[in-house]
Amino acid sequence: MKLDSKTPGGPLEQKWDKHRFDLKMVNPANKRKFSIIVVGTGLAGGSAAATLAELGYNVKVFTYHDSPRRAHSIAAQGGINAAKNYQNDGDSIWRLFFDTIKGGDYRAREGNVYRLAQVSVNIIDQCVAQGVPFARDYGGLLANRSFGGAQVSRTFYARGQTGQQLLLGAYGALMRQVAAGKVELHTRKDMLDLVLVDGVARGIVVRDLITGEVEAHTADAVVLATGGYARVYYLSTMAMASNVTAIWQAHKKGAFFANASWGQIHPTCIPRHGDRQSKLTLMSESLRNDGRIWAYKNKGETRPPGQIPDEDRDYYLERIYPSFGNLAPRDVSSRAAKRVCDDGFGVGSTGHAVYLDFRDAIARDGRDVIDSKYGNLFQMYHEITDEDPYQVPMRIYPAPHYTMGGLWVDYNLMSTVPGLFVIGEANYSDHGANRLGASALMQGLAGGYFILPYTIGGYLSGEKLPKIAADHDACRGAVSGVKDRINRLLSLNGSRTVEEIHKDLGLLMWEKCGMSRNEEGLREALRRIPEIREEFWQDAKVVGRNEDLNQVLENADRVAAYLEFAELMVQDALQRTESCGCHLREESQTPDGEAVRKDDEYAFVSAWEFQGVGKEPALHKENLDFEFVSLSTRSYK
């Protein structure tokens, strides 16, 4: 199969406008004849569902949460990027486009990224109109702060709760449509399979998490907005139920999976503190606006941080990357932290941490100013660690946080399965090999409010779609497949908990396919994953029954999907012998640990086709043509 990105030709600035004009439209009176399933109510799914319903489509929304407001997007702290140039500091759509392409290490589609930057300005207007309480400056204009990988301030924020406030905006818009009868809301439903009729996405199979009932729902198109899969590492900053299940099942039904191994390791997380932890906590990147990062200059340092003078501190980011300093992008900052800790200069009892220090900022701006910007983050840190960051520096260490990989989509956000659209973190997205801070919210809302609502119309208007009922053979087959899967899981009566096996997988993935990778480690992971998978099916224990709320069962199905997916992730990392963005292949780096890209060989998106569990997937390449920027070695020095 030849991958066709459907990126329109012509000047970069005109591609999206022209494409929108060329797309066939659905007459307003005909929109009510179409139904669309949206899975996920985070920023991507919530905004898409609300907008599609506002346009007149009939929308059915699914989430496993008890309310759309509980989606993982609520956890986003630091902010959302937009090229408004409110600071008059030289920002522009072109600059946001360029920063994103460069930040992603030249592994994203130019057309998509430019559109993202264009649409970013509409998002802020939309959210302000909804009443999102973005921070404002003294004169009343919306305030901005800086995030990594940019030299302008373009990040809009609502204290450290930006995701929550944006989600409330999308939720309000969604619930308005629920009240208007245009959106049917299905909470506590876990999507466990995709239904295809004649190779076209026509429905989903869900399990009711309270009653255990498994049922099919049908529509004219299906949109997956199910978020990211960093929980493959077990420990991550993602919500505990974040999963790969929905997109993995879609992959097994024919949707190609792109750049599966590109996961972002965020540099500023509270370090792991023991073996009994199930979750890691992010300290927002926005803290790097004012906090300074340092490690010990001398090995074996024992003095408390407040007693270590500046000459014995290594502000290593400021030293190595003087022009970006503490705002170097995430991949670069994470690897630098790992290096100083691996070399023995890490702080705290484990040595796997560095300091994020506000001493100078508090002395310069005063505690009140720092409190007004980051108060809730400081409070959160204090509650978790029992250390007061106003008095002692925060300890931070990189942790899995976001996944750039996901289902391959074309310019219309449609996967390789006709009628299956994928938005938000669930698609392989516009961030290339490394996402810049505050760009995920932008991408999720761009897709949901401003891109998918047009492109899906182009699809629906061009197709003849017979009505499919939930008792169609394809639905019955998919429902019975899911029931068999559930029964198989419930029959597991071994000696290990699902959680323990997930931890084994997570540790293996972190060590062999985490912040840095090499061929030997990846090959070892490929040997070990099938063994862990086998152990799961032979020796895991799943207690309880299907007909009740059973979180062990829910989790078992998610872990089963991770155990299959992990192999794809490793294959993806193994195939790409270059380093790019978050993907550091140790065989391809400079002596001082900087990534070495191989543009001649690897300027493509890896899109994988499923060939069976445990079988080597087939690689398809979407070549990335750079017409408007020239590829260069990223430098933040």
Ligand SMILES: Cc1cc2nc3c(=O)[nH]c(=O)nc-3n(C[C@H](O)[C@H](O)[C@H](O)COP(=O)(O)OP(=O)(O)OC[C@H]3O[C@@H](n4cnc5c(N)ncnc54)[C@H](O)[C@@H]3O)c2cc1C
């Ligand atoms: C701690 C933290 C802080 C962050 N801060 C920022 C930030 O400041 N700025 C920024 O740009 N980005 C940030 N990010 C990233 C950003 O929050 C996410 O990438 C983004 O919110 C993802 O949105 P989404 O709508 O794609 O998915 P999600 O918000 O993850 O929503 C997924 C939805 O899908 C549903 N779902 C999933 N699987 C199923 C299934 N099988 N069946 C039914 N429903 C399902 C869930 O119930 C949920 O409703 C942060 C991430 C983390 C972890």
